[in-house]
Each structure stands twice: as structure tokens, then as C-alpha cells.
Amino acid sequence: MDTLYIEREVQTHPRTVRICERFSNARHIVIDRHTDVFNARAQNFRQQKANPSLILAHKAGQRVHATPPGYHIGGEHNYYFSHMLNCVYDCRYCFLQGMYQSANYVVFVNSEDFLSDITHIAQQHDSQSWFFSGYDCDSLALDPVTHFVNDCLNHFDNLDNAWLELRTKSTQIRPLLKRPAVPNVVVAYSLSPEAIVADEEHGTPSLAKRLDALLRLQKHGWKIGLRFDPLLCADNFNTLYGDMFTQVFQTLDMPSIHSVSLGVFRLPKGFHKKLVKLYPDARILTAPIEQRAGMMSYPIETENRMREFCLTQLKTTIRDDQFFPCS
Amino acid sequence: MKPYASVLDWPILFLKRRTHLTVLANHRFTLEQDKLRSAPRTCARFRYTTRMTTLCIMTALAAESRVFIDAYKLRHLPIRGLRLYGSEYCLLLQTGVGKLKAAAATAALLQVRPDISCIVNAGIAGGTDQIGSVYLAHRVQDRATGMSWYPHLPLQRQVPDLATIEVQTMDKPCSTYHQGILFDMESSGIFSAASVYLSTDAMQCVKVISDNSDQSMSAVNSANCTQLMNHTVPVITQLQQWHAAKQTDNEFLAGIDTAVNALVTRVHHTTNDTLQLRRLLQQLTSVTKTVPSTVDLIELSSAKLIKQQLQEALKNAPLTYGQND
Numbered sequence: 001m002d003t004l005y006i007e008r009e010v011q012t013h014p015r016t017v018r019i020c021e022r023f024s025n026a027r028h029i030v031i032d033r034h035t036d037v038f039n040a041r042a043q044n045f046r047q048q049k050a051n052p053s054l055i056l057a058h059k060a061g062q063r064v065h066a067t068p069p070g071y072h073i074g075g076e077h078n079y080y081f082s083h084m085l086n087c088v089y090d091c092r093y094c095f096l097q098g099m100y101q102s103a104n105y106v107v108f109v110n111s112e113d114f115l116s117d118i119t120h121i122a123q124q125h126d127s128q129s130w131f132f133s134g135y136d137c138d139s140l141a142l143d144p145v146t147h148f149v150n151d152c153l154n155h156f157d158n159l160d161n162a163w164l165e166l167r168t169k170s171t172q173i174r175p176l177l178k179r180p181a182v183p184n185v186v187v188a189y190s191l192s193p194e195a196i197v198a199d200e201e202h203g204t205p206s207l208a209k210r211l212d213a214l215l216r217l218q219k220h221g222w223k224i225g226l227r228f229d230p231l232l233c234a235d236n237f238n239t240l241y242g243d244m245f246t247q248v249f250q251t252l253d254m255p256s257i258h259s260v261s262l263g264v265f266r267l268p269k270g271f272h273k274k275l276v277k278l279y280p281d282a283r284i285l286t287a288p289i290e291q292r293a294g295m296m297s298y299p300i301e302t303e304n305r306m307r308e309f310c311l312t313q314l315k316t317t318i319r320d321d322q323f324f325p326c327s
Numbered sequence: 328m329k330p331y332a333s334v335l336d337w338p339i340l341f342l343k344r345r346t347h348l349t350v351l352a353n354h355r356f357t358l359e360q361d362k363l364r365s366a367p368r369t370c371a372r373f374r375y376t377t378r379m380t381t382l383c384i385m386t387a388l389a390a391e392s393r394v395f396i397d398a399y400k401l402r403h404l405p406i407r408g409l410r411l412y413g414s415e416y417c418l419l420l421q422t423g424v425g426k427l428k429a430a431a432a433t434a435a436l437l438q439v440r441p442d443i444s445c446i447v448n449a450g451i452a453g454g455t456d457q458i459g460s461v462y463l464a465h466r467v468q469d470r471a472t473g474m475s476w477y478p479h480l481p482l483q484r485q486v487p488d489l490a491t492i493e494v495q496t497m498d499k500p501c502s503t504y505h506q507g508i509l510f511d512m513e514s515s516g517i518f519s520a521a522s523v524y525l526s527t528d529a530m531q532c533v534k535v536i537s538d539n540s541d542q543s544m545s546a547v548n549s550a551n552c553t554q555l556m557n558h559t560v561p562v563i564t565q566l567q568q569w570h571a572a573k574q575t576d577n578e579f580l581a582g583i584d585t586a587v588n589a590l591v592t593r594v595h596h597t598t599n600d601t602l603q604l605r606r607l608l609q610q611l612t613s614v615t616k617t618v619p620s621t622v623d624l625i626e627l628s629s630a631k632l633i634k635q636q637l638q639e640a641l642k643n644a645p646l647t648y649g650q651n652d
Binding site: 042 | 465466475476477479480481482483491522523525526527528529573579580583606609610611612613614641642644645646647648649650
């Protein structure tokens, strides 16, 4: 990190102090509100992605949100939260590029407020509640800086009626391997075929490295989830995804997988438009795409064909109770 | 006096599409703003044909401009109402004193020169540090309205030993100095106008301290102002290099632009047709890794037929991963 923007309000927060010490050679710029920098108009996302700054901020207002309908893995009450905005990776299909003006990372240092909100919401329900992390960021990728995961795991270790999903592509699993597995936490990995990882998921660990991390977590006793999302259209789709499933099935102990989900590439229309502007040369945006209910997605026949193929493959090794069609 | 280019002259100008506008202005034409404004299609073509990296330095005073005119060997460019100097890849606009004049001049220039891809406001400012200290602004604030702009800063190694600071733009000269803040009278006007055209990574502000609590503003004269501005020249050069290095997508877009221009000059395209043509060419180029040849397409009689042919080509182009690499 070359430049740190620090909200005046959190200037003396212990996490801010620790992060500032870690990046002592960076420029430290004090700001009033993170939105002044992050939401400013006329920012060049693509240029910023090459040289992002870190913004340390306080998250006020609502910190934990209900998930969109259909976003669940079997739980009745589903919520998501983002202790960070933006992702260190540069996946060409990512909706964050369309959603945010800026490619800078925002880290909310008041994680204690997130955790107390989670407790409060969990206590409102008699049945189990699910909390998803990694919706607006990667849960683990920047953890060496934020140290959020350890605090979060300690908290969920003491919460009886709440589950946590840590969604990631990162192989930064040291904090998870250093401690015993927490029974109500699922570590879920987004997986794509190796060739797609290389072409479209810039800066992410390879499929082999992700599978290696999954295997180590599985052996350590963590519940793990597999997220085949987004499925991307290609002329050699069956070969790509068929090979990937074989690799996954051969590496992991499939019967003990907590949950598997898959979803086809889709983006809100406005986000898609912005993506075309940002990356006119992106191959992912050359596939036939159409608008349905405000979302840009592949033609329905293409979607069905892709989904059917994956389902057939998955059904050979996983049980029905492990599978959730769209996350 | 060189002749003005008429809007009817655009095909001649178009033939020089790979040439910078400044070169056009210097060699044959002077572009008349009113005629360009009243001919949006011509303007649009210029935009397509001048996708080059041009940095424009914005100063307020003649004494601030002098060092850049000498260092970059700039020549006066006659554009009505603007004091503009230029060379092939660098321009200098002398806006006059005050944020209103600065905003008006900036907006007028960026309107007629869409090839400008980056601006740097360079000038003197009041502060608490030593006279002659040079700073890059990390925040530009209009003191009167409270509005702020945060330029996306280059990496520290790209501008070594250059500290950053907040710059506040005042309506009147100010003699009260505050630690960590520089005072000037133009930067917020320039940023306000430029943010309509440029992104935050393409707007920077470099200031050199000319007055502080030990040496008041009254001691600043033309000669020592020019001397102080000498300190900013290396910084401007570094910013120019940084900006040129980040123009990575030019090749892809320039290839597409050339193909689009070749087609729309020969076959009538509406604005919507042109947009669709551009997108289809982009998609096809992404898949095939080469810009499609326009030789056969030019022979087609309508935009619709060209579009159909490109759609067919895109449909047949293989979208595969892991096989072409």
C-alpha cells in the first residue's frame, strides 16, 4: 500500500494504529469521511486497480443486511456483512467493478460493532441464522492486514444459534490452521476451471492452489463449501468444467463437503454497461448476452445447458442435501 | 494568419488522423472553436483520431508560465480567448488569477481540446514551510463552498521525495497560515471544471511555497516567482512520465478507432450504428486477437449489412479458454 486515507474518527483506533504501523512508509492522509474519497465521481476504476489505496474508516448505520432472495445454503434467516469494500483480486466478471466508483479498498476498523450487531440479530431468531462474509470483498485475502477473521471466529465460537460463511478465493488460511475448527463456520471457495482462472480471474490463486488450501482445511476439520459461481460460457465449456470437476472430486473428500452451489454469470444491466466501458477488450463480454428482468445474462437455453451439465457431473458425487442451486 | 479550418475541411483533417491536433494547428490549420462546436460529428471524429497523451499545465500568472515555456520549448497557440502555449505533447494554459477565471479557461480549453488527457495545476502558494518547498496536493478544497477533490496520487517511487499536502483555494489573498495547508486562488476552479472531462488520476496539483509567516506575499515579484517555479519543473516531468506510462489500452482502442473511422467515412452510419459498430469490432478483436480487416466491409453498401456481417463473424468466432494461449 502506497497511500492510506484515514478517517479522523478512527485515527486512534487500535486497529488503525496497527495498520498504520504496518504501512509506516506509506503516505498517511487524514480525511473526514471515507465517502469523500471512495464515492467521489470521475474516478478511473481501471487505473486505480493498478495502484489502489487503503481507506481506514468507521462503519456507521446498518452493518448487517438481509441477503437477496435465493441467496442461502439452507438456512431460514440469512444475512451478509462487509467489513471491507472492494477486493484485492481483479476478476473480469466481478460486480464490484460496476457497483463502486473507486477501486480503493475500504476497511472498516470497528469490527467489534459488526460482531455485536451479529449477536443482536442472531438473538432475535429462535432458529439458526446464517451470516455471509465475502459479499463485497474477499473474506481472507487481506486478512494479514485486517486481522478480522480471527476476531470473527472467536466470536462465532461462542455463538450457539448462528452460522458464518467465509467466502474466498484466497489461500491465506494460516489463521484458520492455527486454531481448532469452529463447528458453526463454513469456509467456502469460489472455484473455476484453471484456464478461466488464468484468463479472467487476474491475481487470484490457481485452481490447484485453492484445492490444496481446501484439502488442508478439510483435513484440519473445517467445514468447507464449494461455490461454482459464476459459470462462464465458452465453446469448450464441457471440457473445461468436466476437467475441473474431475480435479475437485479427486482431491477432496466429497461426502464430507458441507455445501455445493452453482450460479451462472449474471450482472445488473447498469453494472454490465459500466464493465463494457471499463474493459472493452474483455473476452468474457463477447459471449451472447441478453437482458432479463433487469439482469444481463446468457440466453436461457445456454444457461440451462451449462447448468444441466454441471448438475449431472455434481450428482455423481454429492448428495441432494449438499446441493444448493444458486448462491 | 493561417486559415481557419472549415467544417467542410474535415476529410482533409481526417486524412491526418494519426497526427496530433497541435501539429495540425502548427502546420496548416487553426481550429475555430465556434465551428467545431456547431459540428458535433467533426468533433467526435477528432476525439477518435486524437487519442494521444497530452498533458496540459495550468498556471495563473505569466511569471509562473515562463519556466515551462522555456523548459518544454512551448509556442504560443492562437485560440480566441485563451492564453495557450504548446508543443507536440505538452500544452500550457495561463488562466489568469482567481478560481472563476481558472474554471472558465479550463472548461473552454477542455471543450475544444478533447485530446488533453491530463492536467497539472502548477503555481505558487502560501504555507508554513520553507520558501521554495514543493508539494503535490492530496486534497484540493474550495474554502468558500467546502467542496473537495482528491486526486489519485502516483506511487511514491514515481515522484520520489515529494511530500503531499492539502491545498485550499481562497477567494482573496490570505496572510494567515496553517500547518499542513497551502493556500492558493485557482486550483479548486481548475479541478471543478476539469472533473467534468477528466478522471481524478488525470488531475494533479503541484505547488511551491512562495510566502509564509516569515516572508509575506508582498515580497513575491515576477522574478522570484519564476525562480521558485523552477523547482516544480522536475515534478511536472515526473508526472508526465507517470501519466504516459499508464496509457496502456491505447493500442487496442487506436486499432478499433482506425477501423471504425475507415468504415464510417465510406458508409453512412448513424450515431447508434457507429456505437454498435465500435462494440462489435471490440468484441471481435477480443476473441480473434486481431482487428478485423475493413477491406471487404467497406465494399458493403449499408451500415446494416456491415453489422450483420460482423455479428455473423462474432457468432462463428470460437470463444474458448485454454486453447489459444
